[in-house]
Amino acid sequence: MSRYRNFGLFLALAAIWGSAFVAISAGLEYLPPVLFAALRYDIAGLVMLAYAAYAVDDWYPRRRGEWGLVAVGATLLIAAYHVFLFVGQQNTTAAAAAIVVSLSPVLTTGFARVLVPADALSPLGVGGLLVGLVGVGVIAQPDPSNLLTADVIATFLVFCAAAAFALGSVLTRRIDASLPIETMEAWSMLGGAVLMHGVSLALREPFEPSVWTHPEAIGALGYLALVASALGFLLYFDLLERLGAVEINMVSYVAPVFAALIGWLYLGEVIDVTTAVGFGFIAVGFVLVKRDALRKEFSHLRRRPSEE
Structure with missing residues (x-):
């Protein structure tokens, strides 16, 4: 039953995170983008902090390295990623x-190889990275005579979101810090929300209080904060422990x-x-870059005894 449970939770996570992109599009009809993202993590951060206080002993950072971990998470994984995405x-x-974000x-892997020169990408791995970037280009369809169209800029911004998340x-x-993942996520969410509120104020985003009279706006915000963020990350933590990083990465290719x-x-x-063609390029790029890890994972699955 464990195998079917993991598969069911995997599909549930892919559905939740895939539908989150739809909720973002729906909510953007009513809320300015950066404020929308900040409000999402005001709520999600408080929920995750309450869960961390319940689930782990070290529910708040104590040492400098732990706060450094939270700072990177708040700046890149939460604030930069969601500002660019929204x-x-x-x-x-x-x-x-969702397809461009699946390049993450x-x-x-590309950032990891750059930051650890001794562990450079093989020529085939470099090819996989380039194939993935070609997929983004196919989706953007840039016109060399006019590279500043709304569609091209939008795709570039979403690509920057994927890059920020990957670097983070x-x-x-x-x-070098040992902080429970629940604690790191909770404080990163709250710190990222504060940063995004600052960006929203700097951009002087317009906000009409009448937005709260629209059920769709409230529903989109609630879904993103409670389901996609709080519940989604809890599912992710559970599956990461059960399946490992390689298999859980595949959720990025089911979510679209x-x-x-x-x-x-x-x-x-x-x-x-x-x-659709762009998605194909990105998926091929993933297989080329992760080919060794995928080969080991599939070999492990073939050797694993069947579970009932």
Whole structure:
């Protein structure tokens, strides 16, 4: 039963995170992007902090290295990632955004190799990284005579979100600090929310209190904060421990399928051929970059006794 439970939770996480892109598109009709992201993590951060206080002993950072870990998480994994994503998604579909974000595991490997020169990418790995970037280019469809169209800029901003998350993932692994993941996520969410409120104020984003009279705005914010963030990360922690990093990375390639389906059903978004082709390039890039880890993982699965 454990195997089926893991598979069910994996699909649930992919559906939750895929549908989150649809909720972002829906909420952006009512809320300014950076404030929307900040409010999401005001709520999610408090929920995660309450969970950390309940679940672990070290529910707040104590040492300098632990606060450094939180600072990187707040700046890159939460603030930079969501500012770029929410601003960029104003002019792209939920499915396209989810597909570009799925480049994160490939970029994570690239950043890891750059920051650890002794562990450089092989020529095939470099090829995989380039193939993934080609996929982003296919989705953006840049016109050399006019590279500043809304669609191209939006795709570039979402790409910056994926890059920020990938860099943050690498840097947090390199910091010598032992902090429970629940604690790190909770304080990173709260710190990221504070940073995003600052960015929102600096941008002088307009806000109409009447937005709270729209059930769709409240529903999108609640879904993102409580389901996609709080529940989604709890599922992620559970699956990461059960499946390992390689298998859980695959959720990035299932989530866009749910984003496309739910975006079509709820927002009437249609995924075009070029977006689908771009997704294919990114998926191939992932396989080339992660080929050794995938080979080991599949070999391990073949040797693992069947579970009933």
